Amino acid sequence: MSQFRDQLGIIGGGVMAEAILSRLLSQKICSPEQIQVSDISKERLEVLIGRYQIQGSTLNDAVASNAQVLVLAIKPQIFPKVADPLASSIPAGCLVLSILAGVTLGTLEAAFPGSPVIRVMPNTPATVGAGIAAIAAGNHANQTHLDLAHQLFSAVGQAVTVPESLMDAVTGLSGSGPAYVALVLEALTDGGVSVGLPRPIANQLALQTLLGTAKLVDETGLHPAQLKDQVTSPGGTTIAGVAALEQAGLRSALIKAVQAAYHRSCELGRG
Numbered sequence: 236m237s238q239f240r241d242q243l244g245i246i247g248g249g250v251m252a253e254a255i256l257s258r259l260l261s262q263k264i265c266s267p268e269q270i271q272v273s274d275i276s277k278e279r280l281e282v283l284i285g286r287y288q289i290q291g292s293t294l295n296d297a298v299a300s301n302a303q304v305l306v307l308a309i310k311p312q313i314f315p316k317v318a319d320p321l322a323s324s325i326p327a328g329c330l331v332l333s334i335l336a337g338v339t340l341g342t343l344e345a346a347f348p349g350s351p352v353i354r355v356m357p358n359t360p361a362t363v364g365a366g367i368a369a370i371a372a373g374n375h376a377n378q379t380h381l382d383l384a385h386q387l388f389s390a391v392g393q394a395v396t397v398p399e400s401l402m403d404a405v406t407g408l409s410g411s412g413p414a415y416v417a418l419v420l421e422a423l424t425d426g427g428v429s430v431g432l433p434r435p436i437a438n439q440l441a442l443q444t445l446l447g448t449a450k451l452v453d454e455t456g457l458h459p460a461q462l463k464d465q466v467t468s469p470g471g472t473t474i475a476g477v478a479a480l481e482q483a484g485l486r487s488a489l490i491k492a493v494q495a496a497y498h499r500s501c502e503l504g505r506g
Contacts, residue, residue, distance in 0.1 A: 244302030248274030366392035407497030
């Protein structure tokens with residue numbers, strides 16, 4: 236028995252769309268009969284239909300016309316071309332959820348006048364159910380709409396509500412953050428190799444250290460500085476490593492990475 240009562244339409248059948256629908260199905264939030272997906276590629280639709288037993292169409296308006304909740308998961312560049320036909324197809328009161336980077340609530344509300352609109356910024360760990368999505372509500376979205384958005388996007392990890400003014404900051408941190416963490420993982424693995432570890436062992440050690448540390452902070456509520464202090468004994472190995480990281484400017488580099496991604500997101504949003 237699904238928890239979600241409405242018909243869900245997804246415009247676009249890419250990686251993030253599949254992540255969302257697969258988790259909604261696996262957690263029994265939706266049933267396959269409740270989900271329709273549109274995509275320009277018949278081959279992609281056949282993959283999704285065969286894999287998840289959902290409904291599919293190459294026609295966006297066919298999917299939109301049956302939806303009480305519509306997720307926009309297309310490339311932001313093609314939004315203007317897709318928006319006009321959709322606007323005349325969606326039913327009155329249909330909740331529009333957009334994961335299109337850089338497409339503002341103002342643009343979305345102008346495209347879908349009177350419709351409740353919510354903008355969502357997920358990140359790539361959503362594909363394994365470990366993502367974080369930031370949610371910003373438009374002028375016509377009420378608490379019920381927000382609760383529904385949280386229900387759907389919590390299926391792919393966690394969800395938080397922010398004002399739209401912080402969406403560029405979200406992009407700089409959690410949107411781009413998986414790339415920063417991947418670089419740290421790669422660097423730790425290379426460090427292990429440099430001191431003699433076989434690469435597969437170095438990668439396993441580095442990966443589990445990152446996963447375990449994140450889980451430890453999450454489950455204990457420890458401040459990262461407290462955890463660092465617990466591991467760092469006087470005159471020991473860890474303080475030597477920490478000193479080397481401080482000398483190389485690791486913390487400053489990560490702060491600057493978030494700031495640079497934030498500023499670039501602002502630029503892209505201005506067109």
